[in-house]
Amino acid sequence: MTSRVPPGLARLNSAGDQAARTLLREVCAAGPWAAAVAAARPYADAARLYAAADAALAALDDAGLREAMAGHPPIGRPRPGDPASAREQRGMADAPEALRAEVLELTLAYQERFGHVFLICATGLGAEQLRDALRERIGNAPEEERRIARRELGKINRIRLTRLVEGGGEADAEREGARP
Structure with a gap:
């Protein structure tokens, strides 16, 4: 039985080096991460790609991690015109104004304390969950927060x-007329 390579993986495998790095930087803004994942192509399946991506993430030094985090907009302020950002932060879209203001205040305090954006996988989280995570994590030691x-x-x-x-x-x- 022959397994079919998914279309996006086939596109990544066949792309030139620069095009592959560009595709991968849409996933993670860290240049070293994208270069490492692109260099390990071709991938026979998604599992091998995911393993390479995990290894490249683990290998990022502090500068690479900062570069990756800098590619993410603050919670509650998705990047204009970026459907991925809007989709990932959908939980903040309908939050009451008072809650939005509290999240903004907390994110600014977090950025002041740690020197980078509050990074959380916001997919599927509501505004209260995001606020609670901010409240919980703002007291972390810097080393613990980098790990998280x-x-x-x-x-x-x-x-x-x-x-x-x-x-x-x-x-x-967009071609399929789908909404993010």
Whole structure:
């Protein structure tokens, strides 16, 4: 029995080096991560891609982790015109104004304390859950927070890689008339 390579994985495998890195930087903004994942192509299946992505994430130094986090907009302020950002932060979209203001205040305090955006896999989380996570994590030691941020980045990368592998990129969704 021959397994079919999903369309997005086939596209990633066949892309030139620069095009592959560009596709991968839509998943994770860290250049070293994208370069490592692109260099390990071709992937026979999604599991091998995910394993390479996890290894590349684990290998990121502090500068690479900062670069990856800088590619994410703050919670409650998705990047304009970015359907992935809006989709991932959907839980904040209908939050009451008072809750939105509290989340903004907490995210600014978090950024002041840690020097980077609050990174959480927001997919499926409501505004109260995001606020509660901010409240909980703002008291962490910087080393603990970097460990948690790396873990959350891994979750985000996996969701985005899955969309890429399945051919569910933004351009595909727009062509199909799908909503993010």
